[in-house]
Amino acid sequence: MSENSSSESRGEQIQAAEREAAKQRILAQAEAERIPVEETTRAVPDRPWRRRER
Template identity: 85%
Template structure:
């Protein structure tokens, strides 16, 4: 065996740690989705303002 336990044999502490890791992963994924910029906004052409200043 590789030293990892699965199923009901896992200790309560290992179960809590696994649940905390999963919760942290879900929080990170939710935050990344909230911060995500849609592709449509990243490919939109925006005029370069510094060139206008020199006119």
């Protein structure tokens, strides 16, 4: 019975390592695709058609 529990523990360890590796890949991809805040907060001039509506 102890052999069975150690194999389950080993399987859980492998799954935990795979989850951690997947998490690291997702974080690395997100960081690579991240847009710096300076680029997202730049002021964009009003469009001419928006000025006419006022």
